[in-house]
Amino acid sequence: MGVASVMRGDKGGQAMLAVLLVVAVVVPILNLVVPESSPWHVSTYTVTLLGKYLTYALLAVAVDLVWGYLGILSLGHAAFFGLGGYAMGMYLMRQIGDRGVYGHPVLPDFMVFLNWSELPWFWQGFDLFWFAALMAILVPGTLAFVFGYLAFRSRVTGVYLSIMTQALTYALMLAFFRNEMGFGGNNGLTDFKDILGFDLKSDATRIGLFLASAGALALGYLACRWIVTSRLGRVAVAIRDAEARTRFIGYRVDRVKLAIFTFSAMLAGVAGALYVPQVGIINPGEFSPLNSIELVIWVAIGGRATLYGAVIGAILVNYGKTYFTGAFPEAWLFALGALFVIVTLFLPKGIAGLVGMIRTWRRSRSPAGSAAEAAP
Amino acid sequence: MSPTNQSRRFPSLAGLGLVYAFLILMVLPLGSMADEIDAALIDLSDRSFEVKQAAVDVIAVGDDPRAATLLEALLGGNLYARDSDRRPVLVAPAPGGYRLTDALDGSDLGEVERSDVKKITINNRMRNQLRTAIAALTLASPDPAIRLKAAQQMLGDANPIVVEAIREQLGREDDQRVRDYLDLSLTLASLRDEAPAARLAAVNALSGSLYPAARNALTKLLSDEPDPEVHAAAEQALAAIEQKLKLNAAAETLFFGLSLGSVLVLAAIGLAITFGVMGVINMAHGELIMIGAYTTYLVQQAMPGFLDYSLFVAIPAAFVVAGLLGILIERTVIRFLYGRPLETLLATFGISLILQQLVRTTISAQNVAVQNPSWMSGALQINPALALTYNRLYILIFALMVFVALLLILKRTALGLQVRAVAQNRAMARSMGVRSARVDALTFGLGAGVAGVAGVALSQLTNVGPNMGQAYIIDSFMVVVFGGVGNLWGTLVAGLTLGVANKLMEPWAGAVLAKILVLVFIILFIQKRPRGLFPQRGRAADG
Numbered sequence: 001m002g003v004a005s006v007m008r009g010d011k012g013g014q015a016m017l018a019v020l021l022v023v024a025v026v027v028p029i030l031n032l033v034v035p036e037s038s039p040w041h042v043s044t045y046t047v048t049l050l051g052k053y054l055t056y057a058l059l060a061v062a063v064d065l066v067w068g069y070l071g072i073l074s075l076g077h078a079a080f081f082g083l084g085g086y087a088m089g090m091y092l093m094r095q096i097g098d099r100g101v102y103g104h105p106v107l108p109d110f111m112v113f114l115n116w117s118e119l120p121w122f123w124q125g126f127d128l129f130w131f132a133a134l135m136a137i138l139v140p141g142t143l144a145f146v147f148g149y150l151a152f153r154s155r156v157t158g159v160y161l162s163i164m165t166q167a168l169t170y171a172l173m174l175a176f177f178r179n180e181m182g183f184g185g186n187n188g189l190t191d192f193k194d195i196l197g198f199d200l201k202s203d204a205t206r207i208g209l210f211l212a213s214a215g216a217l218a219l220g221y222l223a224c225r226w227i228v229t230s231r232l233g234r235v236a237v238a239i240r241d242a243e244a245r246t247r248f249i250g251y252r253v254d255r256v257k258l259a260i261f262t263f264s265a266m267l268a269g270v271a272g273a274l275y276v277p278q279v280g281i282i283n284p285g286e287f288s289p290l291n292s293i294e295l296v297i298w299v300a301i302g303g304r305a306t307l308y309g310a311v312i313g314a315i316l317v318n319y320g321k322t323y324f325t326g327a328f329p330e331a332w333l334f335a336l337g338a339l340f341v342i343v344t345l346f347l348p349k350g351i352a353g354l355v356g357m358i359r360t361w362r363r364s365r366s367p368a369g370s371a372a373e374a375a376p
Numbered sequence: 377m378s379p380t381n382q383s384r385r386f387p388s389l390a391g392l393g394l395v396y397a398f399l400i401l402m403v404l405p406l407g408s409m410a411d412e413i414d415a416a417l418i419d420l421s422d423r424s425f426e427v428k429q430a431a432v433d434v435i436a437v438g439d440d441p442r443a444a445t446l447l448e449a450l451l452g453g454n455l456y457a458r459d460s461d462r463r464p465v466l467v468a469p470a471p472g473g474y475r476l477t478d479a480l481d482g483s484d485l486g487e488v489e490r491s492d493v494k495k496i497t498i499n500n501r502m503r504n505q506l507r508t509a510i511a512a513l514t515l516a517s518p519d520p521a522i523r524l525k526a527a528q529q530m531l532g533d534a535n536p537i538v539v540e541a542i543r544e545q546l547g548r549e550d551d552q553r554v555r556d557y558l559d560l561s562l563t564l565a566s567l568r569d570e571a572p573a574a575r576l577a578a579v580n581a582l583s584g585s586l587y588p589a590a591r592n593a594l595t596k597l598l599s600d601e602p603d604p605e606v607h608a609a610a611e612q613a614l615a616a617i618e619q620k621l622k623l624n625a626a627a628e629t630l631f632f633g634l635s636l637g638s639v640l641v642l643a644a645i646g647l648a649i650t651f652g653v654m655g656v657i658n659m660a661h662g663e664l665i666m667i668g669a670y671t672t673y674l675v676q677q678a679m680p681g682f683l684d685y686s687l688f689v690a691i692p693a694a695f696v697v698a699g700l701l702g703i704l705i706e707r708t709v710i711r712f713l714y715g716r717p718l719e720t721l722l723a724t725f726g727i728s729l730i731l732q733q734l735v736r737t738t739i740s741a742q743n744v745a746v747q748n749p750s751w752m753s754g755a756l757q758i759n760p761a762l763a764l765t766y767n768r769l770y771i772l773i774f775a776l777m778v779f780v781a782l783l784l785i786l787k788r789t790a791l792g793l794q795v796r797a798v799a800q801n802r803a804m805a806r807s808m809g810v811r812s813a814r815v816d817a818l819t820f821g822l823g824a825g826v827a828g829v830a831g832v833a834l835s836q837l838t839n840v841g842p843n844m845g846q847a848y849i850i851d852s853f854m855v856v857v858f859g860g861v862g863n864l865w866g867t868l869v870a871g872l873t874l875g876v877a878n879k880l881m882e883p884w885a886g887a888v889l890a891k892i893l894v895l896v897f898i899i900l901f902i903q904k905r906p907r908g909l910f911p912q913r914g915r916a917a918d919g
Contacts, residue, residue, distance in 0.1 A: 073718045150903040171895040333733035340726020344719045
């Protein structure tokens with residue numbers, strides 16, 4: 001299977017990937033080559049912001065995979081995102097070395113502050129990048145696997161599953177708030193210095209992280225497309241539309257769900273791992289149930305069950321959030337709340353569906369179109 | 377008999393005598409007695425202990441509680457005399473030396489150098505005299521609260537003079553709580569008796585006593601008791617106390633658990649209707665609770681002089697406000713989304729954000745202060761080791777009342793019948809003439825109204841702020857899902873169970889970990905029984 005076969009028929013996706021490629025080429029040039037005085041210069045702040053949006057977009061794609069194609073409304077995907085972020089945060093924490101406030105060669109500042117004498121066992125190995133990167137994928141994956149194994153086997157579905165995923169992320173949030181857990185408690189992990197030896201504050205590193213996010217989004221998108229267009233994906237859609245029937249036909253519904261759910265969680269973990277070095281902090285607030293619900297609305301706004309719609313939704317809503325919270329901080333929650341209501345009431349297919357709706361509306365107005373539609 | 381006869385025979389004479397006595401008593405403090413006390417205060421700093429003793433005797437006459445404070449300061453060695461006019465003063469360290477306050481009326485007398493005041497010394501004889509005087513002053517007070525405090529302060533004082541004063545007061549004391557303390561005090565005093573038999577009797581009397589002082593005294597006795605029999609008895613008595621304390625601690629934990637459970641039930645029971653009966657996932661439920669709490673706040677603002685009655689106005693007000701808001705939400709948003717539970721989840725979540733921001737912009741982003749009526753504060757003292765706070769007690773009772781009321785509405789009214797009919801089979805109910813749209817609106821309004829009422833109760837326990845609803849929404853869903861959707865009894869049992877489980881785990885796990893464990897337990901429980909504790913049976917359950 002090649003990229004071409006996977007992307008066949010996905011016009012929106014093709015356009016999205018093309019735009020992504022252009023942005024990934026143009027933005028670094030505008031940042032590094034064009035002088036700051038020029039109006040075409042893109043500030044490093046904007047580059048980082050774009051990189052952040054791209055990680056959100058990857059997260060939204062992961063959510064769309066399970067919600068759009070499998071029918072599982074996960075209200076806990078921020079948990080997987082957060083776990084991936086924490087894995088990366090732990091690596092970045094270890095990279096600080098003795099440059100912390102307390103200057104301890106091994107222990108991060110908050111551990112010194114808590115009077116801990118040695119590194120807890122679960123912090124071992126996080127000084128190695130490959131280990132942290134692996135954990136950023138494996139930890140969310142394992143959690144999703146265990147949770148999914150239990151839930152899907154006993155056929156917890158629909159609303160119940162949504163509420164359970166919400167309880168999961170809520171429990172994780174409470175747990176990470178505890179200082180005793182050894183993840184920095186309330187303050188989380190921050191004050192990062194460098195990644196793989198590159199200074200996190202330098203423009204080049206920022207560009208590198210931005211490009212990595214774009215690359216991860218492209219690869220994640222292709223992987224999801226591959227799943228969706230495969231046999232597995234078609235069974236998933238069947239499960240979404242008629243779970244009992246699919247089971248009676250003879251498919252192992254729980255296994256299909258488990259496979260896709262776990263993969264989606266891993267994808268969310270990758271997004272989290274890319275997110276943390278760009279924003280420079282990870283704290284338990286990332287696990288808050290509000291975040292998980294918010295990212296579902298990105299998908300809903302972009303268009304459920306169209307992977308490229310999730311990307312559009314994530315970027316649009318977050319751009320709106322950045323703009324509103326700067327310009328009218330009071331209005332942001334009104335706007336977001338109204339978005340939730342309006343999209344569910346009037347735009348069940350989101351922005352991606354809007355294009356289709358306009359097209360059918362136009363076709364129905366032209367006599368040839370309506371004739372063509374009436375023919376079959 | 378004879379005095380009665382006498383007074384009957386000479387009524388006018390007796391009356392006259394009384395009037396004279398009164399007159400003398402009234403005049404004395406105004407004139408000579410006040411002077412006498414002033415003179416006595418000066419005499420306190422005299423060199424001669426005899427003069428001081430006489431002064432104490434003068435001050436101790438009468439029942440001025442401030443005199444007791446002064447004498448206590450003197451006994452504790454905290455009383456000083458100012459050199460300039462020999463007035464007794466209390467001192468506090470200040471940058472320039474001492475800051476003085478008048479020992480009798482507490483007025484500020486400014487700062488002086490350390491050398492300007494002199495400590496008033498006392499000897500052993502005076503100590504005894506002071507103890508007697510203080511005990512007499514405070515124990516004889518007409519105010520039972522002061523007597524209780526005095527009795528508590530003297531607890532276990534083995535000084536024979538104090539013991540005598542206590543014994544005397546016990547003869548005329550009519551307040552049961554003060555009597556208990558006086559009794560205990562005497563028993564504790566006799567723990568130090570020379571005679572082993574007296575000690576033994578005291579130990580046996582203390583067995584199972586819940587007063588902390590009893591436990592401390594027995595523990596102390598164990599370490600230096602020479603008599604083996606008394607020692608053994610003390611060990612037994614202490615064991616009995618420990619046993620009883622454990623029982624009381626368990627009762628207290630249970631009460632806290634039920635209290636937390638009642639809060640959960642209150643928060644969840646409205647949800648049990650909207651989610652359980654109608655199948656609507658109302659993420660704005662927490663915000664309806666918040667609206668109820670803010671209604672309480674506004675009601676209290678509107679009737680500042682009637683705090684004690686404010687809750688009785690706030691409860692119906694919150695029900696109406698939240699209920700109408702619920703009907704509005706149902707008519708404008710939710711009715712388009714029936715049968716699509718995940719969509720209602722998203723839409724109502726949007727509504728919850730709007731409501732939060734609405735409160736933030738119109739009232740304040742900060743928490744507001746909702747006051748407790750006087751009858752809500754204080755505690756019901758079951759015994760010295762167990763007190764149930766009134767606010768938690770009333771809210772527990774209130775939760776049960778709301779539960780019963782809802783149960784009656786659903787089972788005994790026409791509306792309830794229609795609600796259940798629509799929930800079971802909408803098409804059939806409609807064909808029987810039930811106006812299902814109206815029933816939907818009313819049911820949702822009922823659930824929202826109950827959320828508002830819960831908000832009134834919660835405003836008495838927790839902070840009221842724009843975010844308060846979010847704290848309850850997840851717990852509420854947990855309770856409803858754990859109890860079994862569509863089952864009010866399930867909600868009650870689940871709420872109380874989770875509350876008690878949480879509080880049982882708290883002592884060894886800590887509050888946060890206990891909560892996490894409860895969440896994990898529910899997650900695992902739902903795997904085993906996906907339909908909760910009390911699942912709905914029949915075809916309707918196969919969703």
